Amino acid sequence: MTMNIRKYIGLTLALICVSMYSCMSPSGIEVGAPTPEITSLLADGSEFKLSQLRGDYVLLDFWGSWCPPCIRESPQVVAMYDRYKDADLGDGAGFEMVSVALERTDDGWQKAAKRLRMTWPYQLADVSRFVVTSDIAGDYGVIEVPAKFLIAPDGTLLSVKGSFQEIRKILDSKQK
8 A cells, every 4th residue: 555655646746747847848949949059979979069060951859768659760760861861952951860869877878779770970868867857858848759850951940849741841842
């Protein structure tokens, strides 16, 4: 009986925290808004700033190696990268993919990325006990994964938590 009460209290507290966080999430995360900067280290240890990719379309993909829906959709993420990585999207714009692994520990996400054939160079992890406490996820209002954002060459958001179909439609309309 005591264990059930503890589980109930723990679940209730977790739901309250998620509810409070979602109310405090950034209100400026909408199509047309400027993209929050991301400054981090990539998997290879090099420094990265999202703004260094200005001039290209960028798909920002929040995922987790522990997340079954993320693993299930990874073939679509890889296919999207393969489809657009060499595409001419007009005015000299190319396509880049940035993956942000939201992880509880720094172990394993790189192995998962390799196993899932995530071969693009811009991969990083934000290690936090809970997704909702990740600074990077918080800047984008991400409280669950997977979540995708399509960024225009000028650094504004074209799609917020969009579907693959929506993102493909936007990119196909830009393709020369």
